[in-house]
Amino acid sequence: MTEINDYINNDFKALNSQETISEVQGFFEEVPYSHFAILDEGIYQGCLAADDVETFDSDKKVSDYRYTLEGFFARKSMIWLDVLEVFAKNHSNIVPVLDDENNYVGYYELEDIIKFFHETPFLKEQGGIVIIEKSLIDYSMSQITQIIESNNGKILGLFVSEANNEKIQITIKIAMGPVNDIIQSFRRYNYDIISEHNEDNYLNNLRERSDYLDKYLNM
Numbered sequence: 001m002t003e004i005n006d007y008i009n010n011d012f013k014a015l016n017s018q019e020t021i022s023e024v025q026g027f028f029e030e031v032p033y034s035h036f037a038i039l040d041e042g043i044y045q046g047c048l049a050a051d052d053v054e055t056f057d058s059d060k061k062v063s064d065y066r067y068t069l070e071g072f073f074a075r076k077s078m079i080w081l082d083v084l085e086v087f088a089k090n091h092s093n094i095v096p097v098l099d100d101e102n103n104y105v106g107y108y109e110l111e112d113i114i115k116f117f118h119e120t121p122f123l124k125e126q127g128g129i130v131i132i133e134k135s136l137i138d139y140s141m142s143q144i145t146q147i148i149e150s151n152n153g154k155i156l157g158l159f160v161s162e163a164n165n166e167k168i169q170i171t172i173k174i175a176m177g178p179v180n181d182i183i184q185s186f187r188r189y190n191y192d193i194i195s196e197h198n199e200d201n202y203l204n205n206l207r208e209r210s211d212y213l214d215k216y217l218n219m
Helices: 021-030 062-068 080-090 110-118 141-150 179-188 201-217
Strands: 035-040 043-049 094-098 104-109 128-135 155-163 167-174
Touching (some): 021 062, 035 094, 035 104, 043 094, 080 094, 080 110, 104 110, 128 179, 141 155, 141 167
Antiparallel strands (some): 035 043, 094 104, 128 167, 155 167
C-alpha cells in the first residue's frame, strides 16, 4: 500500500537565502508553485510566496526579505489528513517536509496529496453518503457510530463538514446496507438528515401524502 511519505518530492532543490531575488523570480516563472522553501546553510527558514517575490527588488537577496517568510511545514511523521490541513490553512499548493530533527527532506505537492486521498476507502470504496446535523452541544461521535453499527452498517469514513456556534454537520460514508434503517435511527435520536436519499421511507411517505393532499385540494 502506498504511504504518504512516498509522495515526498525533491525534483527541485530548496532555494538558498543567499540567492538573488532575480534568480528566485526566474524560478517561479518556471514552476507552478505558490510558495517554495528557503534554506540558510541547510536549515529551513520558511516559505517564500510567489506573489510576494514579484514585488521585491530584483537586485537584493532573499535574506533581505526574511521577514516575509511563512513558517509552515509538515512533519515527515504526519498522517495525510494533518498534511491536508496544513495545505488548507496556508492556501498553498506546496508544503515543505521536515523530519523530527527539523531537517528539510523535501516537499509535498497538493495534487499528489489529493491523489492519495482518492485512494482511501472513503472515496475509493462503494457506499452511500449521509449528512446529518445536530446542535453543537448535543452531538456525539460515539453515538453516531453506535447508531450505524447497531443497524448493521459499516463506516468507511466520517468528518465534520460544517460547523458554527450552534450546529454541526457530519458527513458519513457508509458501506451499502440498510441506509433507511440508519436514517430513521438518526431521526429518533434527534439528528436532522441534510442529504437526500431514495431509500428514505419517511420522506417518501411525506411526499406521497403531500401529492394526495394536492390532488384533493385541486378536485
